[in-house]
Amino acid sequence: MKYILYARKSTEEDDRQILSIEAQIFELKEFAAKEKLEIVASFQEAKTAKEPGRIKFAEMLSLIERGKADGILSWNPDRLARNSVDGGKIIHFVDRGLIKALKFPTFWFEPTPQGLFMLQIAFGQSKYYVDSLRENVTRGMRQKVRNGVWPSKAPLGYFNNPKTRGIDVDSEKVPKVKKIFELYATGNYNLREIAEWCKRMNLKSNLGNDISIGKVHELLQNVFYIGLMKYKSEIHEATHEPLISKKLFDKVQEVLREKGKPQKVKKHNFAFLGxxxxxxxxxxxxxxxIKPNGREYTYYRCTKKKGPCQEKHFLRAEELYPQIKSFLQKVSLLSHDTEKVLAELDKEKEQAKEQAKITVQNLKTELLEIERKLEKLLDVYLEETITAEEYASRKEKLVKQKVSLAEQIQDFEQKGLSWLEPAREFVLSLNQAAKLLESENKAEMTTFLKNIGSNCILQNRQLLFSPKIPYDLVAAEGGPVHKNLQFPVWWTHGESDSGLRIVPIAKVDPSGFEPLASALQKRRSTS
Ligand SMILES: [Zn+2]
Structure with a gap:
């Protein structure tokens, strides 16, 4: 007897009971070897047997009709037929004696009247199985829908209760699902941002996948969440518990419609502009x-689109921000260092006060001396020892000295300590830079940089910053101030003799910072 091996598994068959085509062939070849069956042809088909019209099945029958084979080897009768036409063909072939043997590892068949009867039942069972399955499913679903029970997989925030076969609330996911509606209703978030939010909140689909943008869109439109259900494009009342109010749902639909409209050019609030x-x-x-891969980038560029501008480069926000941070880093002073510096300043203030007292005292002594000289000069003139011209010239010199001294005394007495406030402000602003680095508040960074900078040029993708002098000085130290800063900024290089680190600070307010410089120089010389 010559057998044809026939294996079939439909691509839509997800039944794990049914072996794959490869596995069927393997099993059948093993079976053929054991039973010593001669295989003359082998057919495999990835088609359903629910409908007639399979090509390989027809080819097989044609071979048998032409007498090339007289037996079929298959895994189970349901591999051969699941519809009455194909099943009938097989039985008719058996009746005509064209098929002398049918072998199934899972089903015993003999071409006897009893065997044919059994085979008919087997084919019939397959058909009945398919029919009843289809019927049961649709009837069951319709019944469920009529009863107000969702007949399919529960949406996010719910689960299918296997015991009651109803839909229950997933109390763990409910707050997050509600939040999705609330967030979207504000109009401040788009679908992508909501999907990102879900990811951050670790909200997964019922199958454990990330919530995609499409999924968010679907969820926001699903009437299921207000206690209804849409089955076959028809809205039904449902018995499951609603998660959100109709009012919130309507608001969300409004925002969806609004956002669905063609967008006007959105005014972005970019950082660091101006x-x-x-x-x-x-x-x-x-x-x-937006790049072809869908990612968004922010670029900085010259506003001049035509003309003599040489800057063709676009600087990405991700490249600009580190440069700004790096500069802030250079002029930043950590809080505990700031406290140290301010404490030192207070000490300086006391010392400077003492110093000022002594200086004023010395100046006053000098002033007295000049007044004494002026008196003497007058005496000499009155004794006619000197000429009127000599008297006038000497007097003028002394009077000028007197005026200068009086001015100095006034300065020291009135504004001798005025350097302290600018110095304090400066130190506090260095601390603000450190705080900005921590807070990452870009708007405040912009304000800060505008305040301390005189010029900020974006050239060749590099931010060239020309801050006001003291900041320039700090930045020139090259690196975070707090690292090498055991003491205040202008103490940093206090060990050097140049005093260069102090002089520029004095330039901020020549009248104000000068005393600090002298105080420091004195301090350095004494230590
Ligand atoms: Zn330009």
Missing amino acids: LMKCPCSAAITAEKK
């Missing part, structure tokens, strides 16, 4: 670009 200029002296602007 701070930088192009070397061509035009302002720097920013714009958002």
